[in-house]
Amino acid sequence: MKRKLAALMTMTMALSSMAVVPAMADNDEEPYVCKIVCVGDATTEACDAVAEAASEILLEKYNIEIELVRLGYGTFYNEVNLMLSSGEKLDLIPNFAFNTMTAVNTGQILELDDLLDEYGQGIKEIVSEGEWNCVTFDGSIFAVPNNKEKAQGFGIAMRKDMLDAVDFDLDTIETEEDLEALYAAIKEEFPDVYPLASDQGQMGYHMIERDDLGGDYGVIINPSTAEEAVVVNYYETEEYQEMVKRHYDWAQKGYILPDATNHTEDAGTLIGAGKCFAYYTNTKPGIESEWERKTGVEMVVKEIVSPFQTTSGVSNQWYIAYQSEDPAKAMQVLNEIYTNPDLSNLLINGIEGEHYVKNDDGTISYPEGVDSANTTYSSVAWVWPNELITTPWSADGADVWELTDEFNKSANESIALGFTWDNANVLNEITACNNVKAKYENALNCGMIDPEEALPKMIEELKSAGLEAIIEEKQAQLDDWMAGKAEE
Amino acid sequence: MKKSIIKRIKSKKRFFPLYLMLLPGMVYLFINNYIPMGGIIIAFKQYNYRKGIFGSAWNGLKNFVFLFKTNDAWIITRNTLCYNLVFIILGTTAAIAVSILLSEIRKERAKKTYQVVILLPYLISIVVVSYIVYGFLSSEYGCMNHLLPWLGGDKVMWYSTPTYWPVILVIVNLWKNIGYNTVLYYATLIGIDPSYYEAAVVDGATRWQRIRYITIPSLIPTISILTLMAISKIFYSDFGLFYQVPMNSGPLIDVTNTIDTYVYRGLMETSNIGMSAAAGVYQSVVGFVLVVAANWIVGRFDKESTLF
Numbered sequence: 001m002k003r004k005l006a007a008l009m010t011m012t013m014a015l016s017s018m019a020v021v022p023a024m025a026d027n028d029e030e031p032y033v034c035k036i037v038c039v040g041d042a043t044t045e046a047c048d049a050v051a052e053a054a055s056e057i058l059l060e061k062y063n064i065e066i067e068l069v070r071l072g073y074g075t076f077y078n079e080v081n082l083m084l085s086s087g088e089k090l091d092l093i094p095n096f097a098f099n100t101m102t103a104v105n106t107g108q109i110l111e112l113d114d115l116l117d118e119y120g121q122g123i124k125e126i127v128s129e130g131e132w133n134c135v136t137f138d139g140s141i142f143a144v145p146n147n148k149e150k151a152q153g154f155g156i157a158m159r160k161d162m163l164d165a166v167d168f169d170l171d172t173i174e175t176e177e178d179l180e181a182l183y184a185a186i187k188e189e190f191p192d193v194y195p196l197a198s199d200q201g202q203m204g205y206h207m208i209e210r211d212d213l214g215g216d217y218g219v220i221i222n223p224s225t226a227e228e229a230v231v232v233n234y235y236e237t238e239e240y241q242e243m244v245k246r247h248y249d250w251a252q253k254g255y256i257l258p259d260a261t262n263h264t265e266d267a268g269t270l271i272g273a274g275k276c277f278a279y280y281t282n283t284k285p286g287i288e289s290e291w292e293r294k295t296g297v298e299m300v301v302k303e304i305v306s307p308f309q310t311t312s313g314v315s316n317q318w319y320i321a322y323q324s325e326d327p328a329k330a331m332q333v334l335n336e337i338y339t340n341p342d343l344s345n346l347l348i349n350g351i352e353g354e355h356y357v358k359n360d361d362g363t364i365s366y367p368e369g370v371d372s373a374n375t376t377y378s379s380v381a382w383v384w385p386n387e388l389i390t391t392p393w394s395a396d397g398a399d400v401w402e403l404t405d406e407f408n409k410s411a412n413e414s415i416a417l418g419f420t421w422d423n424a425n426v427l428n429e430i431t432a433c434n435n436v437k438a439k440y441e442n443a444l445n446c447g448m449i450d451p452e453e454a455l456p457k458m459i460e461e462l463k464s465a466g467l468e469a470i471i472e473e474k475q476a477q478l479d480d481w482m483a484g485k486a487e488e
Numbered sequence: 489m490k491k492s493i494i495k496r497i498k499s500k501k502r503f504f505p506l507y508l509m510l511l512p513g514m515v516y517l518f519i520n521n522y523i524p525m526g527g528i529i530i531a532f533k534q535y536n537y538r539k540g541i542f543g544s545a546w547n548g549l550k551n552f553v554f555l556f557k558t559n560d561a562w563i564i565t566r567n568t569l570c571y572n573l574v575f576i577i578l579g580t581t582a583a584i585a586v587s588i589l590l591s592e593i594r595k596e597r598a599k600k601t602y603q604v605v606i607l608l609p610y611l612i613s614i615v616v617v618s619y620i621v622y623g624f625l626s627s628e629y630g631c632m633n634h635l636l637p638w639l640g641g642d643k644v645m646w647y648s649t650p651t652y653w654p655v656i657l658v659i660v661n662l663w664k665n666i667g668y669n670t671v672l673y674y675a676t677l678i679g680i681d682p683s684y685y686e687a688a689v690v691d692g693a694t695r696w697q698r699i700r701y702i703t704i705p706s707l708i709p710t711i712s713i714l715t716l717m718a719i720s721k722i723f724y725s726d727f728g729l730f731y732q733v734p735m736n737s738g739p740l741i742d743v744t745n746t747i748d749t750y751v752y753r754g755l756m757e758t759s760n761i762g763m764s765a766a767a768g769v770y771q772s773v774v775g776f777v778l779v780v781a782a783n784w785i786v787g788r789f790d791k792e793s794t795l796f
Contacts, residue, residue, distance in 0.1 A: 322538045432754065
């Protein structure tokens with residue numbers, strides 16, 4: 001029996017090697033196939049075409065072929081998690097929807113220090129020391145930060161036609177409170193419109209400068225001007241309490257969509273349909289045209305919180321998956337994407353003539369008959385490693401990347417910039433707190449429930465769920481980090 | 489002695505085709521339900537993708553702690569158990585009543601129509617159901633909030649008023665699942681030997697007496713098996729019903745949070761495989777204990793009606 005089996009195996013091996021030999025004859029080494037899974041809508045055909053063109057660039061230089069898969073925003077996280085747990089072929093992934101610390105703790109991604117030293121020189125030249133700190137865990141670098149806007153400001157995005165109709169002086173707006181007069185004017189002019197929209201049932205942007213220190217409760221308020229790094233419970237801060245009281249009051253007055261938490265439409269759709277007037281947004285160069293693409297109408301963005309830089313602000317990164325068969329080659333690809341404008345253009349914007357055409361002023365736009373809704377390869381620049389070396393879209397303006405650079409330089413740094421948070425010791429508390437948060441936070445943010453009553457209850461329940469232990473742990477880690485920083 | 493063995497082999501032979509027919513189902517069950525049980529191990533590990541299931545470090549019972557640690561532990565257990573108990577009791581009663589009514593309908597055509605109509609909701613996806621409910625309860629456009637003022641009542645902000653939701657969820661569940669259970673009971677009903685009824689009619693039994701003394705006793709084994717199966721799942725909740733139908737509305741969480749939704753909400757952001765596995769193990773173990781106990785109790789009254 002054993003002999004038979006052995007004979008059979010030898011035969012299979014002989015046969016299979018025979019099949020391989022002719023293919024290898026004209027090349028000493030089979031090209032390595034590097035599989036990139038990225039987020040955003042694109043057809044399989046378009047991905048294959050882009051991958052083929054990208055392979056042409058990389059084959060010559062590194063003998064590498066690209067396999068490209070793009071997944072929808074809603075499915076990306078689950079599908080990539082499945083790939084990671086099944087161990088199927090995977091090399092490069094963006095951190096979209098992934099928490100880097102969790103990915104490090106569960107061994108989903110590789111440490112990159114040696115790879116960067118050897119194959120990632122181009123990346124090392126662009127990324128600053130401070131940014132590397134934001135992706136360093138236990139002394140090792142685990143991710144490559146994207147080169148894009150690295151700070152965030154907050155503001156409000158409004159429909160231009162409605163704003164013009166009420167003739168409101170935007171210079172009077174300095175805080176969120178100042179918006180009340182504008183909302184009142186809009187409500188009077190357009191009684192059927194709810195001035196403030198919600199985004200998929202949430203209101204995530206708050207006009208409060210804060211550093212969430214990597215997530216999971218415990219923030220620093222006004223981190224760019226704070227003198228001491230004190231972790232506080234965000235929900236107990238005066239800023240938050242005032243905001244939810246204001247929102248509740250506004251909801252009563254009809255300034256916020258009723259049942260805001262149950263609307264599954266995103267803010268862009270609600271505003272585009274004329275049901276709402278405005279929604280809060282992050283700010284960066286080109287943000288107005290981003291909103292115009294989302295809503296389909298002319299928009300005006302007014303900045304309320306000026307840009308500041310936090311560890312979470314270095315939020316877009318790329319990983320090498322733990323199961324990569326050749327991490328060195330994966331790093332070579334990543335380095336090439338980071339430094340080669342042709343390759344980056346291809347991966348971000350697709351194929352010239354099919355997905356975009358070049359204009360005379362050095363920008364690109366959609367070809368005849370193609371738009372953001374029907375293109376087969378959607379352009380999501382910020383998710384890719386280096387958007388700053390690509391050709392800008394005409395809607396963003398030819399100088400958008402220079403403006404981005406200025407924006408980055410002008411931003412104030414958080415006192416805790418570079419601190420990374422490890423939640424492994426307080427996972428039980430976080431799970432319990434997440435449930436309390438789910439119960440209250442959305443409804444409070446959207447003004448659906450009375451904060452006089454609900455907020456103290458929420459704080460009390462968070463505390464009994466272990467919030468204080470989380471904040472203590474975070475403060476301890478932060479103190480250690482600050483001490484280490486002072487020594488340097 | 490010898491004779492009995494021969495007899496046994498003979499009977500085996502006679503039933504051989506039936507065993508053969510059983511095989512695909514058994515293989516399916518083995519692959520789908522037994523092999524994955526090895527995954528229970530993950531519940532006791534600090535899972536690391538790179539090290540795999542067996543290589544990851546042991547974690548003792550640490551993964552289970554989060555299920556019991558909070559004040560919510562009591563609420564989610566209460567919700568899961570109470571809702572399921574109500575569903576079992578009301579669902580069974582209603583399904584039996586409807587199947588008896590169905591069997592009393594003489595016209596074939598009407599009978600078929602009713603069957604289809606009550607089965608239809610069972611086939612609708614829960615996401616669609618949640619929007620049908622939203623159509624009734626939306627505070628702005630919902631039909632309830634138009635009906636109530638017309639009847640002289642006040643508008644209700646349904647999605648932020650927990651009081652009504654236990655009733656709403658029970659109604660939705662009943663509406664959605666009654667069709668399926670009715671079909672099961674109805675199948676048993678039409679299998680009852682008609683001669684019983686004929687004899688009863690000759691003896692002058694009224695229609696009610698026929699139902700009381702023939703139909704219901706014949707249904708008992710089906711009732712008990714279906715109930716036992718439901719009890720084995722009493723620690724699981726219909727995720728769609730408790731998450732989608734209330735539209736994940738925060739203010740309703742006290743009355744809509746069950747073990748499944750708690751685990752989902754808690755682990756959505758941390759995505760800890762070990763902790764989710766722990767929740768699954770906990771539910772299965774409790775379900776297993778409950779079903780064995782319930783089966784034993786049923787067995788004390790009537791051996792025929794037990795599951796195993």
